[in-house]
Amino acid sequence: GYKDFDHQKLFEVFYEDEEFSKKVYEEIEKDSGEEFKKLTEKTNELFKELDSLLIETYQTSSVLIDDTRLVGGEEGALCTLDIEFIKNSNREGLFDPRKMSSIAKENIIKKLGQLETTIKA
Structure with a gap:
């Protein structure tokens, strides 16, 4: 049929x-x-x-990966973390990390640890 x-x-x-x-x-x-x-x-x-x-082949290059190639997506993986603070309802990225409180530094380290755990999982 x-x-x-x-x-x-x-x-x-x-x-x-x-x-x-x-x-x-x-x-x-x-x-x-x-x-x-x-x-x-x-x-x-x-x-x-x-x-x-069937044979699987992989190609690697021994060239250092620069930021331009990472940002362009040509090679590798890129993770950018920007730390900013809020002053008078405005975000500011330029600051002196030596003036940060120890609590703020500990919180940042804790969050980075959580991020690392998540990435490895």
């Missing part, structure tokens, strides 16, 4: 409806008998053989 069906439409139906494709595959398997099972087994064996021949 499927041989007169448009090949493109049939492919779309199989791709979109997994249950239907399984049902049709089971029908084909029942109707085909031993020959189909042998072909399926042979196909699986060939895929296993091909899989064993």
Whole structure:
């Protein structure tokens, strides 16, 4: 009943409806008998053989990664943390860290530790 069906439409139906494709595959398997099972087994064996021949390769460069390449997304990963303080409802990024209170420094260290734990997880 499927041989007169448009090949493109049939492919779309199989791709979109997994249950239907399984049902049709089971029908084909029942109707085909031993020959189909042998072909399926042979196909699986060939895929296993091909899989064993697969080689993964990686390329690395021994060049130092500079900020421009990181920001541009060419290489590596970049994480930028800006520490600012609020003075008179204005955010200011330029400040002397030596003037920070010890509580503020401890809170920053604690938050950085939490960030490190999250990244490693």
